[in-house]
Amino acid sequence: MRTTIKGLLAAVVISATTLGVARAEFPERTVELVHPWGPGNAMSVSQIIAKAMGEELGENMPVISVPGAAGTKGQIMAMERPADGYTVFDGYVAPLLLQPILGNADWDFRDFKPLHAAVSNAFAIGGRADETRWSSFEGMMEYGKENPGALRYSSGTRNNLPHMVIAKVLQSYGVVAQNVPYTQDGNAVKDLKSGILDFSFVNVGDYKADPAAFEILLVMSELPGAKASYDDAPAITDLELDLNLSGLGPMGWTWWIVHPDTPEDVTATLRDAMETAMKRPDVQEAIERVGFVPLEWDHTQYEEILSSVQSQLEAMGNALIWEEEQLHSLDR
Amino acid sequence: MTKRQMEWVALAFFAALVMLVFQQIATSMVEQGIASGGAYDNAASYPRAIAIFLGGLIGIQAILLFMKSRSLDAPVRTEGRGRAIALLLVFGGYLMGLNWLGYHLSTAPMALTVMLICGARPGLRLVLVALGMAFGLAFIFEKILSVVLPGGTFGLNIPW
Amino acid sequence: MFATLASGFEMFLTPLAVGLTFMGILIGMLVGALPGLGPLMGIVLLLPFAIGMPPLAGMGFLIAIFVGGSCGGSVSAILLRIPGTPLAAATLLDGYPMAKKGRAADAIGIALAASALGGIAGGVVLIMASPTLARFASSFGPPEYTMLAITGLFTISLISEGTLVKGLMACAFGLLLSTVGTDEFSTGFRFTFDNPNLMNGFHIVAVVVGLFAVSEMAFQVMGSDLLSSPTIQKVQPGLGSFVRVLRHWPNLLRSSGIGVFFGSLPGAGGDISSFSAYGVAKAFSGSHENYGTGEEGGVVATEAANNATVGGALVPTLALGIPGDASSAMLLGAMLILGFVPGPLMFVQEPGFVGGIFLVYMLSNVFLLVAGIIAAPLFIRVLSIPKAYLIPAILILCCIGTFALQASVFDLLVMFAFGLVGMLFRLTGYPLSPVVLGLILGPILESNLRRSLLISREGYWIFLDRPVASALVVLNVLILTGLLVSSLRRMKKARGGKRALNP
CATH class of the missing domain: 3.40.190.10 (Periplasmic binding protein-like II)
Incomplete structure (x- = not known):
């Protein structure tokens, strides 16, 4: 009897430690993409990228549609979530840049950590x-x-x-x-x-x-x-x-972002996965079929490109x- | 409480709604500058029209209540009322605490309490049913449908 | 047309496509029956899976979810008095009383058969008359939609269980609720109280689950039979219900027609068509006073209509590339990802794909009957579980389903608050369905009204300038007059009757 209990205890301890080790390995569960519009073409495109990025991460990546208030509702909701990398925001130009310029949101695009540029649609x-x-x-x-x-x-x-x-x-x-x-x-x-x-x-x-x-x-x-x-x-x-x-400047586009407090290693994992996904020919073809254009800029070009758009939008x-x-x- | 009194409570609810519409138009919408102008800028005219319509119906219903026969003076059914109130309190408390405790910590206790309110005999069997219910449903949604249930402040999520 | 269908056969007839269509029906029925979910949720959640499949297999899977989801809600409406989706809210009116009378098997059988037949009728229209129907509806503009929304609101007085005044009050409540959030014209916030969660208004599913499901659970718990395991007669809907439905063929055809019509109108969905079909069936029926007490015709009307709507909704989606509602918008998105651009050109360039879609849709409806009859006992077993177990399980389901919509705990609090409102409405005899209808039609009415006024160069005259709109104005005036006259007459009759009783 005692040995069984001991065995059980050992099993619990071992599984607890393996769980602990597994925790270090991001991601260990579903990563969600918050999309600021309702169902439609834009959401379909985000689903294409999210599916591919999920495959690179080895986890599911469902797209959650949170429309409202010109996209700002989704961005607010995504940024209120814990900064653990399990929530990515589909940073469309409207909530990310436009609404702050119109005085309807109080953030600056530099407040967030960029992953990779996604798509543009003229x-x-x-x-x-x-x-x-x-x-x-x-x-x-x-x-x-x-x-x-x-x-x-x-x-x-x-x-x-x-x-x-x-x-x-x-x-x-x-x-x-x-x-x-x-x-x-x-x-x-x-x-x-x-x-x-x-x-x-x-x-x-x-x-x-x-x-x-x-x-x-x-x-x-x-x-x-x-x-x-x-x-x-x-x-x-x-x-x-x-x-x-x-x-x-005159186009719609999205640049996926995460909460600024997201740990560096987690952000790096997400960036790598998104970059690999965006480079896949099947992903690019699928995006182009919907009439959107895949973008190739990585996170290092975020500030430069968005600054130019910002000044155009202000005008x-x-x-x-x-x-x-x-x-x-x-x-x- | 009689049925007639209950009807008045309902009318008071609708009347409060109408007043809220007018209060919001006079304060928030005027401040935002959307309470006047043409169809492009005036966001207040449509809700105002409906509130006036609702107000008229409240008037008619009030007159009908005064005229209606005595059948309304019968008391409303009270049997089992305690159980309903207890259920709503438990369920409401569970929802309020969901952001804080998370789904996995609070759901099985909620289910257990509801079953006890329903008069189920406490015991190991009931605890198992509650656990099975909470985690079985969570498994279907989290594993098969990729929903992420609230983790609460402790960030408890099960990597199925 | 036949060439289109024939070329569709080649593309569609693969084991994978047929198998996935069958799976889609089962999943669709499940998401339909679970309170809080629905066909849209099913499509959204499984779209990433479907786009990894060959085109017609993927589309077959999604369309089957749409078809199954449009019917699945009726199972929970009949057995639990909870419409699994707003689409089934009208099915509850007669389906639940039927179940209470011990005719649950018949009710479910009729719902399945009527759904399948209504869906097939919708498919026939989709295939035969889609060009004409789509051309007619696509010329509608804001003035026509304004008038159609008003027609829809008048049907409330036909369907509401309480008095006319209470029905209208519940409807006005729904209309007011729909104004909460960002006003799309002025971009101002209405009734949001600076809460970002309210910027897009209340989520309709949170409201509906609260009003119907949560308040129902609170009512159930007041009963005395919480621990007893109700002895339900062995319920196995058989093919007999198929014959039963066919006996209602005028109702079936009429309701399918209504469903196809509303489905093909952008913005109007299965919920409006099922309520309208119910109202019309009630008005046409020789025994209309029995409606609401468990009349087969009521279930036939609503279920035939809401599944025929799916066929109708596919008409503008396929022929014009304009989706009728959110679910068909997702289907359209899926088609684009799979490399097909819906529109007039697709009929010319990709006849095989179009024909395949037609076949997938027809087959889904056949599968619906088969899968429904096989799986129905499973759903019915749920009822034989004592309520003490069922109530917490349903409460958890409501929570997860509502939460899954947009991962928002706030939606859960909304659901709870509307549970309390639902209690008040039930206690005082205010009908719940008009709230839902007001909530759905409210935005259509307001935005099209204001859009008409912006487009018009001479104010309200725009409604009389356009032939279809002015015909609808006349129709609405006629309905209103009829309603007033009949309700005044009813009041007089009630007075007279009372006087005769108490001289």
């Missing part, structure tokens, strides 16, 4: 293929100038990145148009097609689903790859006007204020 300003009032972006701007406040457009949700970029463009041309918010991007595109909206932001996925329905007026990126995914439609570099937008912030003031003065 968008375009699109109209209907059967439009008769104009035939080019500049033509539409002329129409808009002659008829202040007459144009109706959508950027998806209000004060998001496409809204900021479109407002900046409209401001540059002195055109006042009414933005109509939509929670589901697909519905804005649908209302564009059926003639309710005059123009709208169109992402690659929407365009590829039905290219014949759109007249892509302006691709909001200087990258040749983005222009190519809209079948060589005019891009911002083709305009006579210089909009001062470059690099990731664009004024455009939103300008648009609001113009719409108010039209109401009167």
Whole structure:
């Protein structure tokens, strides 16, 4: 009897120590990725990367969707979790950079530890293929100038990145148009097609689903790859006007981050896993099929690249204020 | 408590809701500058319209309560009420403590207490049932569906 | 069309794809029946697994989860009076009374058969008429959706168990709840009290689980039969229920039609269609006063409708690339990952894949009946466990399911608070379902109303300028008049009846 108890005790001690050893080896359980948007293309792309990164880590990596407040709800929630590396945040430009600039969040992107750049997705300003009032972006701007406040457009949700970029463009041309918010991007595109909206932001996925329905007026990126995914439609570099937008500035993108207090070795493990995952050809192909572009920057380039985007966005912030003031003065 | 009194409690609940809507419009929404203007900027007009609609219904319901027959003066059912209150207290306390104690520490005791409230005979069997329930369900969700249950301040998670 | 289906056969008929479709049905039924989960959760959780499969095997798995999940909720609604998903909230109205009368086997059999048949009817529409139907619905804009939401809200008065006033109050409560969070137009915060957890409002599942499940457990614990192991007649739904459902064929066809229609509208889902189908079935029925007391027709209507909705939801998802709801949005995302871009072009370029999706969907519904009948006794065994064991198990399930949505302990507190509200509603005879309907339709109503006003250049006239919208305005006015007249008449009758009794 005694030997059994002794044996049992020994077994417990041994299993406890092995457990202790196992603890040192990160990760020993599921690592979660907090994604700041609802289900859709962006979440699917994050799932592709998370799945591959999970395979590199040897653990599952589920994606948890926590939408709300332009993405800040997800970021707040992720950063309130313990800084143990078991929570990674899908750092989209809106919560990470844009909302602090608009005064809706109190952090700076330098507060967080970057893992690796994930993806970018360019968008375009699109109209209907059967439009008769104009035939080019500049033509539409002329129409808009002659008829202040007459144009109706959508950027998806209000004060998001496409809204900021479109407002900046409209401001540059002195055109006042009414933005109509939509929670589901697909519905804005649908209302564009059926003639309710005059123009709208169109992402690659929407365009590829039905290219014949759109007249892509302006691709909001200087990258040749983005222009190519809209079948060589005019891009911002083709305009006579210089909009001062470059690099990731006018685009949506995400850079995965963790809590600043995450231990160095844990962060290093996560960085390695993500970098390996991002380099895998199957991952890159899967991302490109959804119309997103995989990014190759690692954590050392985080500060440099995001600083440039930040200064561009700050300049664009004024455009939103300008648009609001113009719409108010039209109401009167 | 009679059924009529219970009905008044419900009406008071709805009335408090209507007042809360108007209070929030007058304070928080005015401060944010979203309580006036057109459809683009005015976030207050829609909830206000519904609150007014609800207020009207409260009025109608109040009149109906005054007119309704005496059948409402019967007392509400009291049998088993103690058990329901105890259940809600235990369950509420469990949820409040979840962030602090974590799922794995607090769930089996909660399940055990609920079973005792239901009148189950205490014993080893019951403890085993509670443990089986808590960890069996945790296993299904954590292992098969990759959910990470709250670990609490001690960060207790089972690497299945 | 037949060429599309034929080329689909080649791609789909592999043991892996068929096997995964069957698995998907079982998993779907499980996540549907477990309170707090649902088809969307099932799809989200298993998407990473599915995209590692060959395209049609992966899609078959996810679509089967959608189909199984849309039906699984009925099992817990019938047996436990807890809708496993909001989709099954209307099934509870007659399914639970049927079970109480000792007809649980019939109720579940009918739910399975009606789901399968409704789903197949939805599939026929998906395959045959999808281009026309999708073209019709895709021309709808904000004014049409505003009016449709109002039509949906009026159906509340048809379905609510209590009085008209109480039903409307519960609905207004739901509408108010849906305004909590960030206002997407002004980007301001409403009723958030500076709490970041409220920035996106209450999670509907936390509210529904609280209102229905938690309050139900508190009510159950008041009973006196907590330790007895209820002797349930051996419940084995058989193929007889299939025949039983076929006897309700006008109801079945009508409800499937309603389901397909709502499914094909972006934003409207199975919950709205099942409530609408229930209301319509009740109105059409010769014995409509029996509805709510265990009428087979009620279960047929709701289950046929919510599974036909899946077929309808796939119409805009496949044909236009516009998902009808969150679940089909995830399916669309999965298709993109697998290398297929939904839209008109996909029908031309990838007929095999489209045909395969049609087949996968049809097969899922056949499997639903088979797997349902095999697995039903398993679900029913759950009921024979004494309530003393069942109550804590269900409470834990509610907790894990609600927590799994967005890993938030706050959602659990919301669930608990709504459990208390549910108690108050139950004690005073306020119906719970209109709260859910208000919560779902609220954002659709408000955002489309305000969107219409922004688009309009002459205010409210936009609703009369557009033909479909103005037709819906007329419809809504007619429904409202009918409601007022009938409820006034009912009141007069009640008065008259009382006078005759107490002279």
